[in-house]
Amino acid sequence: GENVEQHPSTLSVQEGDSAVIKCTYSDSASNYFPWYKQELGKRPQLIIDIRSNVGEKKDQRIAVTLNKTAKHFSLHITETQPEDSAVYFCAASTNSGYALNFGKGTSLLVTP
C-alpha cells in the first residue's frame, strides 16, 4: 500500500547471519502491525505481530520492534536458515478499522 514503505526489496544473507527488514508508515492512527511470510507459490501467513502499546515482541528467532514516534517498525530474524527464504510483507492497520496497508515485500534469500 502507498502508506507503508518497506526496505530492502531484496536481501541475501548467509545461513546463520541475521536479517533485518524495515517498514515505515504514515498513518498516525495505525495501531496494529503484522508481518506475513509468503513462500513461493503459497499463501501469506502471519509470523508475528505487534500492537502500538508494545515496543518489542519476540518469538524464538523472530522479533519485531516498533518506534511509534518515528513511525517505523522492523522485523529481525536471527540465526537464519534456508527455510527462512521467502517474501516477507509488513502491514499497518488504518483508521478505517478494516483495512491493512501492506508493504511491497522483501524477498529474503538465505544461502547455505
Added chain:
Amino acid sequence: DAGITQSPRYKITETGRQVTLMCHQTWSHSYMFWYRQDLGHGLRLIYYSAAADITDKGEVPDGYVVSRSKTENFPLTLESATRSQTSVYFCASSVSGSTHEQYFGPGTRLTVT
C-alpha cells in the same frame, strides 16, 4: 488453513468474458477481503466485507463486483475481464477488521488472454 478455500485455483479466460472467483470460509469470520498480488505491488485490497450484505471498496475496485449474501461466501466477479486483471487473487478472512490476523486462502491464478 483448511478453513478458507478458493476456487478455481487456476483460470484462463479471454478478454471481455465474465469470470467469478469463489471464496468460502468455515470460521464464521465477520470480515472477508479480496486482494490481488502483482510483482512490484505487493498485496492490494480490491473489496472487503464487514458482514453479510455489507461490502465496500478497497484500493483497486474498478472492474470488479462482489456480493456477500451469506457470511461464509464472498465471490469476486470480473464483469468484463481485461489483460490488466491477470494476477493472483487472494481471499482472506478475519475476526475483526484491521486489528486481528487475516487468514488467507490458497489463491487463484487468473490469466486473461
